[in-house]
Every structure is written in structure tokens, then in C-alpha cells.
Amino acid sequence: MNSRRNFLSGFGRFGTIAAALSAASVSKVAMATLPELITQTKPDTMPPLVPNNGRPYNPVVTLNGWTLPWRMNQGVKEFHLVTEPVLREMAPGLTAHLWGYNGQSPGPTIEVVEGDRVRIFVTNKLPEHTSVHWHGQRLPNGMDGVSGLTQAPIQPGKTMVYEFIARRPGTFMYHPHADEMSQMAMGLMGSWVTHPKGRHPQIEEVDRDFIFLLNAYDIEPGAYTPKVSTMLDFNLWSWNSRVFPGIDPLVVRKNDKVRIRVGNLTMTNHPIHIHGHEFQVTGTDGGPVPRSARWPEVTTDVAVGQMRQIEFIADVEGDWAFHCHKAHHTMNAMGHNTANMIGVEQADIAKKISDLIPDYMSMGESGMAGMSSMAMPLPENTLPMMSGVGPFGSVDMGGMFSVLKVRKNQKTGDYKDPGWYQHPTGSVAQEWQGSQPDAIRSKQAGGELMPLAQPQAVEVQIRKPTGHSQH
DSSP: OOOHHHHHHTTGGGOOOSOOOOOSOOOHHHHTSOOOOOOOOOOSOOOOOOOSSSSOOOOOEETTOOBOOOEEETTEEEEEEEEEEEEEEEETTEEEEEEEETTBSSOOBEEEETTOEEEEEEEEOSSSOBOOEEETOOOOGGGSOOBTTTBOOBOTTOEEEEEEEOOSOEEEEEEOSSSHHHHHHTTOOEEEEEEOSSOBTTBOOOSEEEEEEEEEEOOOTTOOSOOTTOSSOOSEEEETTBOBTSSOOEEEETTEEEEEEEEEOSSSOEEEEESSOOEEEEEETTEEOOGGGOOEESEEEEOTTOEEEEEEEEOSOEEEEEEESSGGGGOBSOOSSOOOOTTOOOHHHHHHHHHHSTTOOOOBBTBSGGGGTOOOOOOSSOOOSSEEEETTEEEEEOBSEEEEEEETTOOTTOOSOOOSOOOOTTOSOOOOOSOOOOOOOOTTSOOOSSOOSSOOOOOOOOOOOSSGGGO
8 A cells, every 4th residue: 555655756746735645444533534635736737646546447637637536435435525715827927716626726537437436525615605516427316416406505614425326437527506607607617537447348448538627717807806797708718727828738659549538617619629630529428429429520519518528549740739619719818899900000090099108009900910929018917818939939829729749759658748849851831932923813703693684773771770669
């Protein structure tokens, strides 16, 4: 059995956890107490937590997160979750006041094995009552975690116990079902993985297994706390409460079989897209997808409240973009009421404004790409709309964006960032230095498919409504 010291040392350069459990058998005194509280505040991606008791499994890696250790108590896996206010660095330069579990938002990933009996103690340190719903689990109705319907709420300062058997393997979530709008908008959520108890006909073994949640916040520039009443116009689209360039890369070895599990607890859908590879959706929060129902994709839509599990062979080296394909979800601190200035000549007015406001900078005349390299003064605690620097200059991205780094020399189980990919000679796009021939156009090209027989001008008369009856 490992000692506490050995357990902590397993986290190596990624940092340490504030407290940890001994793997030794639980004494009679300990069985009458809560499991030890284990917290983590660093935003780094922690290495997988290899189980040292209970049934074995291949652990996951939580992107910019960690897995919660447990203690064994007479054959039951016991966990201790604490709901509490937390500070979350969303990226260097932006820290949010959120609600989370055990020091972070999202809370730690819970990993168990199919058939495990699980006991979870939940202590509430929030200023209001809460509950925990175990999204996607088959369990007794009274353990489902819906405040007022299946249980009394967990009052501030109180602890409740949930106990059930993890009946089926898959990718799940946990989140409150009490003042859900406020508590989830504040970041109260976490991931859950139930591993198969043995070889499964629909679940393949993989070399690397990642997991993260999609969440979103509305934090005004200069503020620290999300606006919980926002319904759709969020300005920070995040993975595990991190935004680019604060999201860690997904580092894999060439020819690794890779699984990525994604859960969506935002208020809209997200088409998750990966470059350079095609994948199959192999599982949902309903369980594994039968092999006969799978097909190749490069983008899969993850709707609200869904989990999607994708798998592929990382057989092409490089630094491959991995992101949501909604363009405004790969931006940071993006305003939604900005006038469209594309094509508008601003030189004269910009000079007049800069005489009054020395730091004024005009923008948007020829698009927004220049914002990624603009040294514009920013309010306290906010980020540029686009940021991050790559090997060829500024990366015009933010929000839900990361990089899949595939390397042939990456060691098995090594998740350290290998740096930028060194492209073979002649394999990078470059500027054409030759002549530019004139375009040749067909005389028959263009025109209307069904032209009007007698084209005529139409005068449009507008009558403004005076009441709702004329809308």
C-alpha cells in the first residue's frame, strides 16, 4: 500500500494536492468520520490518477483539472465533495470568482468502475442550499439529486450522503438541481467516468483518454463575478472554465489511440472540430454507440446537456487545431453591440477622436484580425478578444480553442508540452514569388437564372406601426 507521501509524489512537476488519503485500510474511528477533504487550486492539467486500490482501470486525464481520490470503506468507494466559492484563473490575466467543488470549477473528475458501490459525502459551503444530480446515472430515485422532488436541499453548512451502484460504463456529469440557473452559471459542475469492469464488446482500450466540460460565462471587462441572469450573450466560452490561450494542449504520441470525452453544460450547442484527423463518436451519456452505428467525422455537435465521446488514431504528426466551430465561441470578452465598421474609412474621424482621447484606436475597417496583435489598453481583469502567439505569429483565436500535439518521440504516458512542431523542409505554405496571370472569365458565366420578363422599379412605402395591432 502506498503512503500519503508516495501518493502526492505521483503528481510530479504538475503540482501537489493540498491533502490526500492513505491507501491503508480504514480504521473503526475513520469509518465514523467523513473522508478527508482533498482540494486543488492550480489550473494545470494533472497526470492521470492510477488506482492503488479497488478494481483496476485505465485512468482519464482531465484537461486543466484532476481526478478526486477516494478511500475504501468495507468495499465501498467513498468520496468527499465540498461545494464552495472558488477563484479560477481562466487564463493568465483573468481570474473569476466562481462556485465549484474542492477548490476548483469545474470540480474534480470522479472515476469508478462498473459495479462499484459508491458513497459520496457532499458538504455545502455555499451561501444558499444546493443538491447534486448525477447526470446519466441509473440509481435509486431518492439519490437522483433534484431538490424538493427527490430530496430535501443541502442547507449551508450541512452534509448529505449519496450512495448507489455505478451500474453501467460511460461518460457522465454531476451538477446541482437547486437554483440551477445561478449555480451552473457560477461554474458548479464536474465530470464522472465509469470504466468497464473488463473487456467490453463496444468499448475499446485506448492509449490516451481526455475529458473536459464546455461551460460559458458573462463576466464584464473589469469585473470578477459572472452575471447569472445572462441567457445567451456570454462573452467567455470555455473548456473546464479555461479560455485560450489558457487551455492546455492535448499531448499524444504518434499512432496512439485517443479518446476525448466532452460534456456540454452551456446554453447552446457546440460543433467540436479537430484538424488533421477523422474520428468516430463511440459513446454518449446514454452509453457506448454500437459499432454498426458509427461513421467517420471531423466535427460533431454536442448539444446542451449531452456528453460525446470521440476516438481516433493520432497518426499524423503536427500541432493540430481543436476547437468549437462557432466562430464567436473562439473569441474572448467579445462585445455584442459593436457597430459593423468593415469598409468604413475612419482616418479623419480617428484623428479628431485621438485629439480628445489619446489612447483611442480605430478598428474594424478591414476586419478584426489586427486586434490579435494590438497593444490596446485593457480594463483590469480581462483579456484581448483574440490572443496567443504561435511559431508563425499571432493566433487569431480565444475561447474554446486548443491544440492536439502529435509527436513520434513522445514517451508513453508523457503529457508534457513538447513545444512547437518542427515542420519538415518544404512542408509549410509560403508566399508565391512568381507572376500573377490575369483571370480568364467565360462570357457565358453569370446572369440571372430566371430574369424578369419586364423589369420595373418598385416603390416601397413604409408605414410605422402605432401599436401592437399593426405588427
